[in-house]
Amino acid sequence: MKRPTIADIARRAGVSKGAVSYALNGQPGVSEATRANILAISKELGWQPNSAARALNGARARTIGLALFRPARTLGMEPFFMELISGIEAELADRSYALMLQVVTDHAQEIEVYRRWWGEGRVDGAFLVDLHLDDARVEAMRSLNMPVVVIGHPSQAGPLSTVWSDDGLAIRETVEYLVALGHRSIARVAGLPRLVHTTLRDQAFVQACQDAGPGRVEHLIVHTDYTGEEGARMTRRLLSSPRRPTAIVYDNDIMAVAGLSVAQEMVLDVPADLSIVAWDDSPLSQVVRPPLTALTRDIPAYGACAARQLLALIAGEPVDLSVEDRPATLIPRGSTGPVRGPR
Amino acid sequence: MKRPTIADIARRAGVSKGAVSYALNGQPGVSEATRANILAISKELGWQPNSAARALNGARARTIGLALFRPARTLGMEPFFMELISGIEAELADRSYALMLQVVTDHAQEIEVYRRWWGEGRVDGAFLVDLHLDDARVEAMRSLNMPVVVIGHPSQAGPLSTVWSDDGLAIRETVEYLVALGHRSIARVAGLPRLVHTTLRDQAFVQACQDAGPGRVEHLIVHTDYTGEEGARMTRRLLSSPRRPTAIVYDNDIMAVAGLSVAQEMVLDVPADLSIVAWDDSPLSQVVRPPLTALTRDIPAYGACAARQLLALIAGEPVDLSVEDRPATLIPRGSTGPVRGPR
DNA sequence: GGCCGAATAAGAACCGGTTCATCAGGGGGA
DNA sequence: TCCCCCTGATGAACCGGTTCTTATTCGGCC
Numbered sequence: 001m002k003r004p005t006i007a008d009i010a011r012r013a014g015v016s017k018g019a020v021s022y023a024l025n026g027q028p029g030v031s032e033a034t035r036a037n038i039l040a041i042s043k044e045l046g047w048q049p050n051s052a053a054r055a056l057n058g059a060r061a062r063t064i065g066l067a068l069f070r071p072a073r074t075l076g077m078e079p080f081f082m083e084l085i086s087g088i089e090a091e092l093a094d095r096s097y098a099l100m101l102q103v104v105t106d107h108a109q110e111i112e113v114y115r116r117w118w119g120e121g122r123v124d125g126a127f128l129v130d131l132h133l134d135d136a137r138v139e140a141m142r143s144l145n146m147p148v149v150v151i152g153h154p155s156q157a158g159p160l161s162t163v164w165s166d167d168g169l170a171i172r173e174t175v176e177y178l179v180a181l182g183h184r185s186i187a188r189v190a191g192l193p194r195l196v197h198t199t200l201r202d203q204a205f206v207q208a209c210q211d212a213g214p215g216r217v218e219h220l221i222v223h224t225d226y227t228g229e230e231g232a233r234m235t236r237r238l239l240s241s242p243r244r245p246t247a248i249v250y251d252n253d254i255m256a257v258a259g260l261s262v263a264q265e266m267v268l269d270v271p272a273d274l275s276i277v278a279w280d281d282s283p284l285s286q287v288v289r290p291p292l293t294a295l296t297r298d299i300p301a302y303g304a305c306a307a308r309q310l311l312a313l314i315a316g317e318p319v320d321l322s323v324e325d326r327p328a329t330l331i332p333r334g335s336t337g338p339v340r341g342p343r
Numbered sequence: 344m345k346r347p348t349i350a351d352i353a354r355r356a357g358v359s360k361g362a363v364s365y366a367l368n369g370q371p372g373v374s375e376a377t378r379a380n381i382l383a384i385s386k387e388l389g390w391q392p393n394s395a396a397r398a399l400n401g402a403r404a405r406t407i408g409l410a411l412f413r414p415a416r417t418l419g420m421e422p423f424f425m426e427l428i429s430g431i432e433a434e435l436a437d438r439s440y441a442l443m444l445q446v447v448t449d450h451a452q453e454i455e456v457y458r459r460w461w462g463e464g465r466v467d468g469a470f471l472v473d474l475h476l477d478d479a480r481v482e483a484m485r486s487l488n489m490p491v492v493v494i495g496h497p498s499q500a501g502p503l504s505t506v507w508s509d510d511g512l513a514i515r516e517t518v519e520y521l522v523a524l525g526h527r528s529i530a531r532v533a534g535l536p537r538l539v540h541t542t543l544r545d546q547a548f549v550q551a552c553q554d555a556g557p558g559r560v561e562h563l564i565v566h567t568d569y570t571g572e573e574g575a576r577m578t579r580r581l582l583s584s585p586r587r588p589t590a591i592v593y594d595n596d597i598m599a600v601a602g603l604s605v606a607q608e609m610v611l612d613v614p615a616d617l618s619i620v621a622w623d624d625s626p627l628s629q630v631v632r633p634p635l636t637a638l639t640r641d642i643p644a645y646g647a648c649a650a651r652q653l654l655a656l657i658a659g660e661p662v663d664l665s666v667e668d669r670p671a672t673l674i675p676r677g678s679t680g681p682v683r684g685p686r
Numbered sequence: 687g688g689c690c691g692a693a694t695a696a697g698a699a700c701c702g703g704t705t706c707a708t709c710a711g712g713g714g715g716a
Numbered sequence: 717t718c719c720c721c722c723t724g725a726t727g728a729a730c731c732g733g734t735t736c737t738t739a740t741t742c743g744g745c746c
């Protein structure tokens with residue numbers, strides 16, 4: 001009834017524990033005949049290696065940690081994380097690595113969780129997402145000496161390895177496209193202002209608008225918490241202002257859809273009166289009327305890339321300090337169009 | 344530099360390994376003075392227990408497994424799983440249990456993953472979701488003798504413990520509400536036909552329609568794969584048929600939103616020409632125009648309930664074989680209304 | 687003063703693997 | 717024929733904890 005151990009196999013085969021270990025791990029030290037015999041017996045008994053015993057000898061835990069600092073509510077909403085996890089999983093599953101997941105309520109707890117997992121030998125490495133400015137996690141991970149891959153821009157990652165994509169490029173492409181359509185007043189409904197990637201997108205947005213020509217394009221940025229509610233409120237505020245923008249770029253699809261609803265409720269035509277662009281594409285963007293022009297990127301591939309990087313780091317292989325994934329690309333759909341009416 | 348072990352602490356304190364173990368675990372066998380001294384030294388050295396060594400002595404892995412059989416694409420879309428995971432996490436985090444997650448491509452692989460995790464002593468128990476008719480996983484888990492909680496209806500769960508909510512009740516409430524509004528032709532756009540909960544909802548739907556009176560309410564069920572695309576296609580088909588339904592109940596919010604778009608594209612007014620109800624509420628449902636009437640339930644609480652059940656099972660406490668969570672409740676919004684026009 | 691039991695601690699065995707040092711036996715070369 | 721080396725296999729140590737058994741000390745009580 002109890003799980004068979006290598007001692008059981010050894011007894012049945014009439015050999016020593018050591019011989020069984022060599023045989024089962026494909027190592028030299030046993031003849032082919034006894035190896036075959038041992039393998040047969042182990043299969044017959046349904047033997048499975050005890051990972052704890054292996055770990056005790058310094059073996060890898062074959063597990064990677066991911067602590068997510070997100071309120072449960074937003075987590076359920078954002079396809080981004082599930083897609084990222086899917087991509088990570090796809091890469092890990094091949095090498096039978098598992099993913100250890102925990103939702104945390106703040107960065108201090110996140111650091112604590114990683115410290116414990118690493119200290120207890122439960123994980124071989126971890127991911128860091130949503131870096132803040134002066135993020136305490138960077139120094140904490142560095143001092144733990146744990147293999148870590150930051151998913152996001154290298155600027156705040158210190159000595160940690162990163163996987164990122166060039167959001168600035170995507171923002172620029174979007175602004176240039178809108179300017180070409182005749183828009184001269186563009187707003188950006190951004191995410192949490194403390195996040196590094198929000199700051200970078202903000203800067204790139206302002207720069208792109210200025211590059212269109214001095215004083216040619218009015219630009220405005222408002223910050224939110226990524227929820228549809230705030231997206232709607234900010235849209236309402238923007239559309240009520242005397243200098244109403246003719247185009248709004250949202251930092252996620254949830255807010256873009258909420259913004260679309262607000263525009264329609266204010267009897268504005270999209271795209272004739274207002275153009276809308278969503279960052280991050282999802283079936284959701286294609287399902288509303290009109291379908292949303294979106295900045296799309298292959299998020300599962302992004303996660304897979306990060307996973308490969310982390311696995312290489314764990315294996316001690318030489319890795320680039322920062323790996324750049326493909327940038328998001330603009331998919332024009334029905335929610336953007338030329339400006340109409342009087343200049 | 345290396346991680347300190349209890350042997351290090353013992354040496355520093357001038358006591359034996361055994362004494363250190365007792366002291367650190369709050370067990371009797373050491374005096375208060377030496378206990379305090381040992382605790383101080385362990386804190387000073389930054390000692391963390393090695394989970395592998397503990398596991399080797401039959402301790403719990405303090406980890407729970409969840410293998411998800413979902414294509415990456417749908418996974419990213421469905422808020423349901425992330426919310427469920429959030430709820431599970433919330434419960435686990437309190438007792439510093441972790442969640443081991445793996446995305447699998449079929450049931451055979453799912454069984455294999457659980458067998459390995461259990462065999463290797465990496466998890467103390469697991470969840471089973473989305474049960475099929477004659478689900479092979481039930482027998483597999485039973486024979487493994489691993490603590491398992493099925494999230495879903497008990498009918499196919501065999502001897503396994505379950506946590507479920509009464510979908511039939513919710514369906515009935517919905518149908519009665521629609522009938523009261525004057526609807527006499529109601530369609531249901533259901534999920535995957537092989538899933539147990541789809542079957543149960545189907546049956547309850549038919550029953551509720553029949554209970555409205557013999558021949559009084561026409562009903563129709565079509566099955567999909569939960570994607571917005573199929574939801575849209577099925578809606579188009581239903582709305583093009585000669586006996587067009589005046590109300591459609593969708594099995595998730597994604598399909599409901601897609602269906603709403605199709606209706607609007609066919610220049611039907613919602614709710615005047617067509618009423619729409621979504622199973623599972625999300626901010627998404629409230630953000631479209633008109634906002635969707637939805638069957639809402641507290642999914643994180645559902646997950647938390649399942650987690651408590653599993654933890655009790657693992658602890659060997661007596662548990663009910665099946666625990667019923669609150670059923671979904673109907674939140675009427677703008678997408679449902681009385682039937683207009685000629686009978 | 688001697689005996690007994692509780693409190694405290696030491697020491698060893700054990701969990702299930704890996705790995706190193708060692709050894710027996712056989713074949714080949716000189 | 718002797719020696720050496722290689723192969724195949726053994727036994728023990730080890731990883732970092734837990735837990736059982738044993739030893740020592742001390743205090744209380746008769």
